[in-house]
Amino acid sequence: MTDITQTQTAEYTLGENAVPVQVRIARPTDKFNDVIAFYRDGLGLPELARFEAHNNYDGVMLGLPGKAVHLEFTHHGAGSPCPAPSLDNLIVLYVTDIAAYDRLNARMQRMGHAPVEPENPYWLGRSFTYADPDGWRVVVCRQTGI
Incomplete structure (x- = not known):
């Protein structure tokens, strides 16, 4: 196994002292309800917010409990295909x-x-x-x- 060294700092910045306070990973899907069931009902990620018919988009934000990390899934009325990447993504x-x-x-x-x-x-x-x-x-x- 490779030895991984982690830099220890008081806070992490993006440069110029910009400290991120939240991360959202967003992706479209044509299987909106199935994806929500997988992540919310299966994995147990709480639903934080939801929107409907916003510029023809529906969406949901799911989060990690106690963390400022969100997954957002959207569906456009005209379709939202999103082919999966490699099996190692x-x-x-x-x-x-x-x-x-x-x-x-x-x-x-x-x-x-x-x-x-x-x-x-x-x-x-x-x-x-x-x-x-x-x-x-x-x-x-x-x-x-x-």
């Missing part, structure tokens, strides 16, 4: 409480989301990888990263 959720990790994976599987083989063998034996309804990969890992 991942969102990784670290759940280190083993009981919670086990419950989360059991819930995903009860909902019909069978784990898929990860592209990178690094994730074997430490996580479950799922494909969302659009084919994007989400890893639920029981050990934290860097």
Whole structure:
């Protein structure tokens, strides 16, 4: 395993002392309701906000509890195709409480989301990888990263 060195600083900036206070990752989908069910009902990400018919877009923001990180999914009335990237393009959720990790994976599987083989063998034996309804990969890992 490669040794990863993390720079220790009091706060992280983007340069010129610009400190990000929130991150939102947004993507379109033609499977809006299925994607919401996967991330909200399956993975348990709370729904933070929702909008409808805003310039012909519907959208939902899902967040990580206690964190300033959001996933936004949008659907345009004329269609919102978003082909999945490579099998190694991942969102990784670290759940280190083993009981919670086990419950989360059991819930995903009860909902019909069978784990898929990860592209990178690094994730074997430490996580479950799922494909969302659009084919994007989400890893639920029981050990934290860097």
